[in-house]
Amino acid sequence: MKILIVDDEEMIRTVLREYVEFEGGEADEACDGMEAVRMCRETTYDAILMDIMMPKLDGFSAVKEIRKFSETPVIMLSARAEEYDKLFGFEIGSDDYVTKPFSPKEVMARIHAVIRRSKAKMSSGEIYEFEGLKIDVTGRNVYVDGEKIELTPKEYELLFYFVQNEGVALTRERLLSKVWGYDFYGDDRTVDTHVKMLRGNLKEYRKFIVTLRGLGYKFET
Amino acid sequence: MKILIVDDEEMIRTVLREYVEFEGGEADEACDGMEAVRMCRETTYDAILMDIMMPKLDGFSAVKEIRKFSETPVIMLSARAEEYDKLFGFEIGSDDYVTKPFSPKEVMARIHAVIRRSKAKMSSGEIYEFEGLKIDVTGRNVYVDGEKIELTPKEYELLFYFVQNEGVALTRERLLSKVWGYDFYGDDRTVDTHVKMLRGNLKEYRKFIVTLRGLGYKFET
């Protein structure tokens, strides 16, 4: 666990560092935004604790700069309630905030929380993307131009089989045996109906599912 | 540093004990799983070294039993590569493993590592927060809008597994094997009933547990 602590007050840096190290973590320190950005370019941290009011480059601007090249979770340390408001006013890409005075225990809890969440995001892995069509296998979500769409189980399974076999011509029989199961005894026109529903849900990306006359279907970008 | 050494071979117990004591620690010995569980009920250890193959009660079952009342870190000692596989196949709640033959130095290093980790866990006060739903892992408390709610053990474990897998689609089978244990042979609709109870207790935050028709459930904010 490697944490970057950014604050212009040495006292605060030291207190935080001690807590991080007490829990077996490692801590680097920076005393202004410029330095923080530089250090982030050189080292990969698991999380950043960042004060807002600082000389040279304030916390907001530093986060904005860091976000250009890194997704490292940031927890803002804000001295006053008004600054807290700003956090909501502007979308600056921080993951959490704590207002001073803070209990180190609370700060540590939040560090663990943001690291956990960012790890979850990383390892979520399996994500397919074709232009504006995104399929998140872990969460079983499908997005069309960033907007989540609701698919029925069969529609999802069918889409999943299609994307797994991108560019491959698939007969109705094969789709039935793979998506429905080898023991499905039914009309092979069932596939057509589901393709219709799926296409309807995929909106503009219906174009990816092409009909192969006399054969079946194919998923192609 | 108080360590419990569990192995049916006296030779191995003695070697390990000597190393623990050499480093200024204290060691108790148990020669089977039953004895180990009994001793854990009576004494609080900092870590447990546990063999897998043992008479009366094997290491897997012993850990499972101990986990019912204690979070003491466990390092498994496995004689063969196949057993190592099992460690990954089933979630049994051990924290590390070493395969025989092992160097005592390596074992000691791992003991120090798991103890450090477990201490960090204790003091970090692991807290999950999703809007007004707060889960305090250390105290095993759950709060809805600041008000403490009472959950049964299974409800709590289920909720805990859900939040640990935020955003991940979970099948009933997976929930059963992870929350109930891989050796649970029962109706998978049991999950539904517990989800119902849990939802009831979570009040407005029941919304976080979404049903995935034809699949299972997902915890999503």
Next chain:
DNA sequence: CGGGCATGTGAAAACTCCGTGAAATCACCG
């Protein structure tokens, strides 16, 4: 350009699965 065949479409029927409540069983504690 039109017949024939394959696919698209819409709606209704059939089916599946989940939420729920209640009863049965289990586990724990005195």
Next chain:
DNA sequence: CGGTGATTTCACGGAGTTTTCACATGCCCG
């Protein structure tokens, strides 16, 4: 060994999903 609370099983009902089917549309080839 009885009582209490937790867990598990189970059946019902309804919402949502899948399947079927008839008709519409479109494509290919003569």
